[in-house]
Amino acid sequence: MKYSELLIPTLREAPADAEVVSHQLMLRAGYIRKLASGVYSYLPLCLRVIRKIEKIVREEMESSGAHELLLPIVMPAELWTESGRWDRYGPELLRFKDRHEREFCIGPTHEEAITDLIRHEIKSYRDLPKNCFQIQTKFRDEVRPRFGLMRGREFIMKDGYSFDRDEENALKTYELMYDAYKRIFTRCGLAFRPVEAMTGAIGGSRSHEFQVLADSGEDAIVACDQCEYAANVEKAEIQSSSDDVHQTSAIKGKFRKVPTPGKKTADEVGPVVRLLPQQITKTLVFETDKGLMIGMVRADHQLVEEKFKQATGVEWCHLAHEDAVLKTIGAPVGYVGPIGVTIPVYADHALLAMENFLVGANEKDMHLVDVNLGDFNVTQFSDLRRAVAGDACPRCGGKYSEHRGIEVGQVFYLGTKYSEPMGAHFTDEAGKDQPMVMGCYGIGIGRTAAAAIEQNHDDRGIIWPMPIAPFHVEIIPLARDGEVFEVATKLAAECEDSNIEVLIDDRDVRAGVKFNDAELIGIPYQIVIGMKGLQEGVVEFKDRRTGMTEKIKRDDVLARMLTIFHQEGMS
RNA sequence: CGGGGCGUGGCGCAGCCUGGUAGCGCACUUGCAUGGGGUGCAAGGGGUCGCUGGUUCGAGUCCAGUCGCCCCGACCA
Structure with a gap:
């Protein structure tokens, strides 16, 4: 093809608002142009790359038993009301009305549309399994679009949905898709790692993210240096080493009160009482569907709400508001502690290894030092914190290292989350009505292209891996x-x-x-x-x-x- | 949603504080030279200074509002 015939508007300088390399290079090299915030035109070179990626995706999907169809981009509100997501999805869902004042939305993902289709067409176990995918432009009205194609509002995605007769078969499909994804990203020439991801509130479900390793990635992941285990930091399990457990519950009443006027955070309190963050605890009060609850972690650790939800078995939770804390605990935020409280206390495993530590005194401007586990009631010790480099792997005891990643794909075992409320049922051999068991599988096509650039460039420009080069x-x-x-x-x-x-x-x-x-x-x-x-x-x-x-x-x-x-x- | 910043030719920016003929680099057009790493010289074209209103004899500049974009944060005590 002749260069002179193609539209390749290269730029000597990158526009000032381009933050990451892939965004800068895509603009400079004439691959994309912005039309609105998070909305980009794909110029010829970029489209060729996208088509290459799509081709690889299609080949691997088809050879794994998934077949292509194309669902509408626009969907009526009723469908989303049925799944409950019209209310739950929030402002990211772009909604509008047609001339008859009927409500519609632009699809950010298509569980509703595919489930609707399948429930009408599939009636018998004889018609299962079915695995469908599409490659389509999606729209999510992101709060803050950034980094060019990496986090746009309009983006091209491959989304696939599988329907099986039971969990066993659905998990087999999951494995098939997982393997297909590995082949896809390998063929794209990317260095990536499948990692375990948050599954949310759905019990028994599984999810993996495919993360392209890059310093500019928005996600933090940990990977074991001994085995294959890798996970999102929010999800990563942390092994609580039994060697670290001190039998401190026997020690009681040693603690004393110290004044810490105006010092709320561990960083502020620490120097005053001459304690390291490792000797200080944070007592976080949560509002949940089962009332107020406390989560305790070491001051230098971060509590993960999803883990807290799993440990406590609550449906939802968020940090309690200052007023609520003051009202229930009787102390302002910053001085809350577990001693003498009447609400349940869930503590992170790391506390088992602590002795003579600091907690809030439940009194303004006061903390307690030399506190031990015998001094208060803990409902349950659980893994509540975000993993960091150096933590122990639960599978093999190896050490975690921390990486940044770009999530280019995700596979998810859905179970009956959509088939149940939307009535996607089939009749089994016994003539019994059963909900189909679903899975969903996404790949960000444009993001994969961007991730490839993040991994393959130098100070002169892009260096495409051969299989996806324009x-x-x-x-x-x-x-x-x-x-x-x-x-x-x-x-x-x-x-x-x-x-x-x-x-x-x-x-x-x-x-x-x-x-x-x-x-x-x-x-x-x-x-x-x-x-x-x-x-x-x-x-x-x-x-x-x-x-x-x-x-x-x-x-x-x-x-x-x-x-x-x-x-x-x-x- | 909260905080900060920015809107001046296609791109990158100066001018604003201290109001008085709208500028620079790149890009573009033409000519001449050049022809293996964004070449040189010369001559040109192109801007309602985001929008609306106000102050003023006079506003890119000051004030108010509004829209858009960007960055940071969104409660881990």
């Missing part, structure tokens, strides 16, 4: 006529005949401009054709990634490209 090779003739251009055109035609995708820079610009643009747009191989080389019968062959250049005989170039093709596992 073109395989860029031919750069240093003249627009004569032998140089003739050779270039001929070589391009030969490559294209061998299914190698070629971008030929036929523009009337200086060599330097072509070189710089070539580095920027990141096509993995470059072939530079100039007069000097041709006189020796050679052209220059450059690997964008390594920057290595070598002179190759003109007649050997095609063979060379084909060799690389095979090495890269392309056909």
